[in-house]
Amino acid sequence: MSTSWTIESICDALGSPALSQRFLAEINRAPAHQILDVFARWERIAKDIVAAVERGREIAAAEERGEEPPGDWIDGTARIEAAAARFQSQGAA
16 A cells, blocks of 8 residues: 555555445544544554455465465464363353
């Protein structure tokens, strides 16, 4: 995504018509002294979404190549197994 964000580029990056509508509604209803703050908040949200999509693509590409996904991953198997055992002991299915 470009480094110069616009209202249109934020709407595109949000990737959801509902989110885009929410952004447009907020920016259109904001008092003049709050417009930059509203814009900056949604710009940050758009940047986070773009980064998450790119990260997902990197992970998918690594898995397609048969590689471990990039990044530091925490193995939560023991924690999940302990929670499952606790739930089972309490009568959960």
